[in-house]
Amino acid sequence: MSIQKKQNDMSTNSALQAAYPWTKAPLLASAPMLNIATAPLAVAVSAAGGLGFLAGGFDISSMEGNLEEAVQLIKGSNSTIREVYATSNILPIGVGFLNWGADLLKAIAAIEKYRPCAAWLFGPKKLPDDLRPWVEQIRAVTGGETKIWIQVGTVAEAVVVAESLDPDVLVLQGSDAGGHGLAQSASIITLVPEVNDALGARQLNPISLIAAGGIVDGRGLAASLALGASGAVMGTRFLASSEAKVARGYQEEVLRASDGGVSTARSTVYDRVRGILSWPSRYDGRGVVNQSYVDAVERGMGDEENRALYAEELKKGDAGWGPNARLTTYAGTGVGLVTEVIPAAEIVANVIEEAKNAFAWSC
Ligand SMILES: Cc1cc2nc3c(=O)[nH]c(=O)nc-3n(C[C@H](O)[C@H](O)[C@H](O)COP(=O)(O)O)c2cc1C
Structure with a gap:
């Protein structure tokens, strides 16, 4: 054609x-x-x-x-x-x-x-x-x-x-x-x-x-x-x-992350840990890989435990964002730029x- x-x-x-x-x-x-x-x-x-x-x-x-x-x-x-x-x-x-x-x-x-x-x-x-x-x-x-x-x-x-x-x-x-x-x-x-x-x-x-x-x-x-x-x-x-x-912790995570093809991932886990369950099933969300993601996808942690850990993390404020932390940083693959x-x-x-x-x- x-x-x-x-x-x-x-x-x-x-x-x-x-x-x-x-x-x-x-x-x-x-x-x-x-x-x-x-x-x-x-x-x-x-x-x-x-x-x-x-x-x-x-x-x-x-x-x-x-x-x-x-x-x-x-x-x-x-x-x-x-x-x-x-x-x-x-x-x-x-x-x-x-x-x-x-x-x-x-x-x-x-x-x-x-x-x-x-x-x-x-x-x-x-x-x-x-x-x-x-x-x-x-x-x-x-x-x-x-x-x-x-x-x-x-x-x-x-x-x-x-x-x-x-x-x-x-x-x-x-x-x-x-x-x-x-x-x-x-x-x-x-x-x-x-x-x-x-x-x-x-x-x-x-x-x-x-x-x-x-x-x-x-x-x-x-x-x-x-x-x-x-x-x-x-x-x-x-x-x-x-x-x-946007929280300072979120913004700092956007500035920190690079090489977005690997530092971000598409998943429904970021919604599940926050208790947002009504998105139609054809959608997920791209965010910076963090501990919630690693626990769910690589370690098989169940949603209930992951959600409880997320709720605890919320108490940390800006320190709750980061690769070893749990608060969600929705961002695209362009994040490294x-x-x-x-x-x-x-x-x-x-x-x-x-x-x-x-x-x-x-x-
Ligand atoms: C943090 C964040 C929140 C978003 N929230 C919405 C939303 O509420 N409604 C919507 O239509 N799109 C939303 N989007 C998707 C954007 O409409 C858009 O498709 C996307 O940001 C484009 O990709 P980029 O982030 O690489 O620029 C959101 C994107 C991000 C990064």
């Missing part, structure tokens, strides 16, 4: 630019990381010309407070996002949901009230059926102004979502990604071009493709574009931003600049 013409070309790039006029090209977004991506991080990313996401998660009880804080930060910002918000009444940040648990009615009420520029859907029990009411109702209450982003992890998922839900954006999450993702998936190096070809072959409407998983610098962003994406999402890199709501904590605005500026330079050099 011949390689399909890249379907997400100028039209999808200009659709993104029209929807998010404050963003710089190429588009760089921060992931809606549960409990970590709160208002300060999301707003700092958008204020710097990226697209920041708040995490609504599966228990969206803190979402409204986060959105309210974001509004205040945006109103006090000296970035163009303040003007964008004042003139359009669209909140220049997105909100992410974990759909296996999130409450649709509460989410729709918050979206109607705050009008975020994007709603990111991920992890439904049944794909695509469970997402249909979300897509329809979000579009209905915002007149299509809140764009629909759906994170998927295989070619089959991308095709079924594109055919049945017509999202504005597909986030293609490869196996290098930190946090939760499909237990079985490929890296973005094959996922992005194969999805691009599959959508092109079916002549589906142009849908913007955004790459996720293992991207931590401008080289990764440039590579995403070369693979056929219109931009990239980073989670792990923003764990080491000044605005991430993350070596310093800097403001999110610097991360956005550096990564976009590096990506432009990488392209200029290769042309």
Whole structure:
């Protein structure tokens, strides 16, 4: 089969630019990381010309407070996002949901009230059926102004979502990604071009493709574009931003770990020790290898004992993180490239600049 013409070309790039006029090209977004991506991080990313996401998660009880804080930060910002918000009444940040648990009615009420520029859907029990009411109702209450982003992890998922839900954006999450993702998936190096070809072959409407998983610098962003994406999402890199709501012990573990193919692993153990048992079975999570993992996977320790040890470890605070400790450090294989904590605005500026330079050099 011949390689399909890249379907997400100028039209999808200009659709993104029209929807998010404050963003710089190429588009760089921060992931809606549960409990970590709160208002300060999301707003700092958008204020710097990226697209920041708040995490609504599966228990969206803190979402409204986060959105309210974001509004205040945006109103006090000296970035163009303040003007964008004042003139359009669209909140220049997105909100992410974990759909296996999130409450649709509460989410729709918050979206109607705050009008975020994007709603990111991920992890439904049944794909695509469970997402249909979300897509329809979000579009209905915002007149299509809140764009629909759906994170998927295989070619089959991308095709079924594109055919049945017509999202504005597909986030293609490869196996290098930190946090939760499909237990079985490929890296973005094959996922992005194969999805691009599959959508092109079916002549589906142009849908913007955004790459996720293992991207931590401008080289990764440039590579995403070369693979056929219109931009990239980073989670792990923003764990080491000044605005991430993350414990010092967690952040130090992100800085310490290197060689992410071996220092991180995909597993359900990190959920099991924390008593989070409701993720659909096709998902697991990538985190830095620690004692909970070693005990469960290499020593066959049962969940009950491992969970009790985890609960004890919580009492240690920051000292509870580390290779010989037990608190979870969700992070992707790019963790070895993350070596310093800097403001999110610097991360956005550096990564976009590096990506432009990488392209200029290769042309
Ligand atoms: C600590 C952490 C928490 C995450 N939480 C969420 C979440 O709540 N919802 C979601 O859709 N994705 C979540 N993700 C996955 C991201 O959306 C994204 O796919 C991933 O971070 C990309 O890979 P990277 O970490 O290598 O950049 C999380 C990732 C990390 C690292």
